[in-house]
Amino acid sequence: WSGSRGTVRLSPYLRRTVDSWDVVTTVSASGVATSTWRNASSVSTTGLSLTGSLRQTGRFGGTMSVGLQQEHHDASNLANGFTRDVTGWSANGNASFKATAALDLQLYLRYAPPRTLAQGRASSYVGSSIGARYKLRETAWANVNVNDPFLLSKYWSETGDATYRQRTDTNNRMRSVNASLTWTWGKIPEQKQRKQNADQPSGDAAPSPAR
Numbered sequence: 001w002s003g004s005r006g007t008v009r010l011s012p013y014l015r016r017t018v019d020s021w022d023v024v025t026t027v028s029a030s031g032v033a034t035s036t037w038r039n040a041s042s043v044s045t046t047g048l049s050l051t052g053s054l055r056q057t058g059r060f061g062g063t064m065s066v067g068l069q070q071e072h073h074d075a076s077n078l079a080n081g082f083t084r085d086v087t088g089w090s091a092n093g094n095a096s097f098k099a100t101a102a103l104d105l106q107l108y109l110r111y112a113p114p115r116t117l118a119q120g121r122a123s124s125y126v127g128s129s130i131g132a133r134y135k136l137r138e139t140a141w142a143n144v145n146v147n148d149p150f151l152l153s154k155y156w157s158e159t160g161d162a163t164y165r166q167r168t169d170t171n172n173r174m175r176s177v178n179a180s181l182t183w184t185w186g187k188i189p190e191q192k193q194r195k196q197n198a199d200q201p202s203g204d205a206a207p208s209p210a211r
Helices: none
Strands: 006-018 021-027 034-039 042-054 060-074 083-098 104-114 115-117 120-122 123-137 142-146 153-158 165-171 176-183
Touching: 060 115, 083 115, 083 120
Parallel strands: none
Antiparallel strands: 006 042, 021 034, 042 060, 060 083, 083 104, 104 123, 115 120, 120 153, 123 142, 142 176, 153 165
16 A cells, blocks of 8 residues: 555565574583584475555654564474474564754664574564764765664574573674765766757748648
8 A cells, every 4th residue: 555655565475495404403422512504394484564654754754564473493304303383573663853954863673583493492683773864064964873772682592402401692792883974076967958950840840831
């Protein structure tokens, strides 16, 4: 659906991967753990996403997408019990706000749902950023962007089978600040109108009188 203020889109999808790669860990009787890449049977995902977009006709604008998905991970060719299911939701969006005639602000946020692994599952993940764009003059802009301003980029994973259990927590230090200055110079070349051939009559010329 498309309207004067924006668009709304509903998208169902189906994704299937065969011979997907997975890290499989085995523990021997002496307690030695060995991790290696193996080919699992398949990973199937079915889902539905709803996306809305708002045109920035005034101060506000942006897009927002929300999805629901179900993931089936089949690695039964590697070991019994390596079949797992997970249902989750996802969301991502960006919003822009025109604070003044010269200053634009932008916020980006993304939430990724949990994932299945051959021997376990991985948690959800959050990414975010805040940006500002200031118009110095007609041909110059200053830009500042802060990545992960709320320190949300952390996740965990759990793996295991009948012989072991392992949990890994990761807290990434991804906060960073980037600044840039952009300017343009010159102007777009003017298109010169092609001169008409003197021998070619003009399209709106008056017809010659009949004899």
